[in-house]
Amino acid sequence: MIEQTVTIKNRAGLHTRPAAAIVKLASKFESEFYVVKDGFRINGKSIIGVMTLAAAQGTTLDLEFDGPDETEAMSTLVEYFEKGFEEMDE
């Protein structure tokens, strides 16, 4: 299992559109994907779970990956978080 910490960068936070995109991205990989916020752990392949995080701008999340393609999965998902879900204004 590997993990990395990310921060929500975009102003609107982890709302419906990015939640849907995260689930779509994660579903491409065989590895299990979990997101941990304040000790609360959800399955990252569940859109309802990801939405439930209600992660606003500035929130820190731990992303956990476990499976044969975990390295690739982590770099793909971390990159999407780093880009602020492609909705950075500045």
Added chain:
Amino acid sequence: MRFSGIAASRGIAIGPAYRYSRTLLYAEDRDLLPADVPYETERFDGAILRARQEIEKVRRVAEQKVGASASSIFEAQMMMVSDDIILKRIRKRIKAELKPAAVIVDTEFSHHQRLLQASDNALMRERVDDIEDIKQRLLRYLLDRKKWLSKIEVPSILVADMLTPADAILFARSSVLAFSIDGGGVTSHVAILARSLGIPALVGLHDAAESVETGDMLILDGERGELIVNPDDETLKGYRQEQSFVIASGVGVGEKILEDDAPIVRTSDGQDLRILMNLEFGNEIAISEAERLSQTTVVSGGEKRLGLGLVRTEHFLLLHDEFPSEEEQNVLYKDLADRFYPATITLRTFDVGGDKVLSGSYREDNPNLGWRGLRISLDEPDLFLGQLRAALRASYRGNVKIMFPMVTTQDELQRALAFLEQARNDLRNKGENFDEEMPVGIMVEVPSAALMADTFIPMVDYFSIGSNDLTQYTLAVDRGNDLIAGLFQELHPAVLKLIQLTAQSARRNGKPVCICGELGGNPLATPVLIGLGIEEISVSPSSVRALAARTRLLNASDCKALVNQIFATATSGEDVKRMVLEFLNERNLVESFSDAKLRRGTGARMPKK
């Protein structure tokens, strides 16, 4: 039984009630025999399948009414109802806990809702409703409840404690006669939408909905702001007569305005008034209606067709919780400019914040005095430049104007104009085709802008007065708060003085000034605005015909005298209304102004005659 509320969209509707509320379903706990598990799981799978079909249907309607980008909310809902992690967990729990599918669905979804509800982020909390919608759809199938009426079978008056703009659009498809809503204020989005759709509406009724049942006979009086439940025969008869009068006097949408119609109408003594229309993106029905009106106006003597005085570009954010890209915007703007060509469309840059707060991560004590309108655009250069470039690119045929909302200081306007120049430079460098002379204006809706109009006018091509916000900021009244809706007097002399200052400043500099707030559609305001020398009024498509008809009946010199009299003696909005009513009475214009409330004057918002 009578309820009084606020007339949000004019007209009188008589018909049966359709009580709209999603009575929330809950599953009752009971135990399952192990032998029942396969049957229960099958029922659950059936419910999921039907929920998917239903959401897909709503998505298709939304796409047709409001476009592909705005309908994406339903795509997300589709993903939620197809969330395999949750679905698997529910199947597993049915088997392990030996409880009916309904109970497990209820607890599973409610658990996620509680987590969301705990968020201190408003945008996130609203998602609770998205999950509720899915949970209720599933429970409905599992508990064998009747299908929600997604449309009204017989022409009815829709009665609800609250209604979302999306609900309003969906119901507008079927034969809804009027909207009666317990919450909201006169300038809430549903109210504005109802006016654009030409559907009578009352808001701020507080507790009417719980006293009304589907099938009750209703009179919804959008002239006086009253809802009458199960009226007696005499009341009904009186209203039927009045209704036929209102219809005959014609506030109907989409009719040809008058035989000799043109975007410019003339008072009886020859003062011109240009009529324009207000529109918002996301409201395809109103856009088509406006387009039809524009095309039926006569093009004579080189005069262009009926144009758009205010396009609220931010409006499709209501259905879609993010800003569109420059490309998406360009497609929207260009499409609108083409549809109305050769008439001009006036694009107002994003006016979010206040009651349309977008960024859930920000919470302000006074949003209306906070980060909104142009203030947001100036702080978000990429967003602002993207919008300006999209608008400029749509201007290549020379029929696009742009305007900035919420301008308060000179410095803001200077910075906005610098951004516009930067946007022009970006396009020049790319060799893009655009209108170098695209007119630029500001919304005058903050008292400071009206008071300092002389310093703003040399920097712009025109002024546009946003009467709603100007009233709100001048009288310190939150326009969306129905507790103080009575204090929202758009005809208050203080507001009229600011309008006068703005109009005089524009006139001295030979530049046009337009009124684009609700004031333009208020029949009592027409003589006042003409008297103030206003040359352009922009109203909802449904108000165009009535405004044109009223203008022709007025004499501009008389109206000027009325305005002088108002400034000499009036001290309140009520005074002004009374003086306008007297003015109309003396000229026998009350009947022709075709406004039931002018004749009877017993309405909640109108003074007694």
